[in-house]
Amino acid sequence: ALRAKVWKIVQGGDNTQFFHMIANGKHRKKKIFQLEQDEGTIIGHENLKVYISNYYKQFFGA
Known part of the structure; x- marks a missing residue:
């Protein structure tokens, strides 16, 4: 699935910390x-x- 328009991160690159920062940032915006x-x-x-x-x-x- 394409999330946050960063396809390589979803496939499992070295940027998982970056992916989690994007995902957590989206949660913070809604809280x-x-x-x-x-x-x-x-x-x-x-x-x-x-x-x-x-x-x-x-x-x-x-």
Whole structure:
């Protein structure tokens, strides 16, 4: 399969570290590390999970 438009890396070259840097970078782009709100900055996976859950419960109802 062609991923990140680097075919030789998929076939198993010496550049596996480069391939993993590309793959991990794509994951980092999609992850939320913190939210800045009027109440302050929310940091940490559990704190974000609680805040987002409560937000949508208030938005849509229980």
